[in-house]
Amino acid sequence: MAHHHAYLWAGPGRALFNDGPRRPLHPAFQATDLPPLERAHWLLKPAGRSAGTFPPEAAVRWFTARLAEYAQAVVGRCGPAPDPTTMLADLAAGEDVVGGWWLSGDRFLSLQLIACPHRLRPEISCPNGVGKGSAGRLPGH
Numbered sequence: 177m178a179h180h181h182a183y184l185w186a187g188p189g190r191a192l193f194n195d196g197p198r199r200p201l202h203p204a205f206q207a208t209d210l211p212p213l214e215r216a217h218w219l220l221k222p223a224g225r226s227a228g229t230f231p232p233e234a235a236v237r238w239f240t241a242r243l244a245e246y247a248q249a250v251v252g253r254c255g256p257a258p259d260p261t262t263m264l265a266d267l268a269a270g271e272d273v274v275g276g277w278w279l280s281g282d283r284f285l286s287l288q289l290i291a292c293p294h295r296l297r298p299e300i301s302c303p304n305g306v307g308k309g310s311a312g313r314l315p316g317h
Contacts (some may be wrong), residue, residue, distance in 0.1 A: 179292055222303065223305075242287055250285075251280050253261075258275060262277040
């Protein structure tokens with residue numbers, strides 16, 4: 177069953193430059209809460225890292241609500257917030273929806289809705305164990 181896993185990360189922006197733990201083969205990958213370099217790799221993280229698992233309509237509500245919670249802290253010039261109608265169409269088509277915003281205090285907000293199964297990484301199974309295979313694992317690892 178197609179669905180999306182929701183992920184939120186808000187932390188010091190400089191932490192994103194430490195890309196080692198953001199790669200799946202790094203020893204700290206499973207333990208770090210940093211966003212992976214590749215979106216689909218969120219699915220390799222423990223299921224508890226996800227803020228929820230949603231069908232498209234609920235995923236749009238989660239994303240817009242989280243962005244609203246941080247809106248007052250967003251700094252600098254930012255593009256417009258994602259349009260809910262476009263988000264819904266993208267999610268219904270099995271696409272990811274992601275966004276990132278700089279926050280006051282040199283912090284960064286990352287909101288990500290990751291399609292599962294993932295069309296670009298079908299070998300990665302669902303971290304919740306939906307479907308076949310070992311949850312949240314790449315074959316051979």
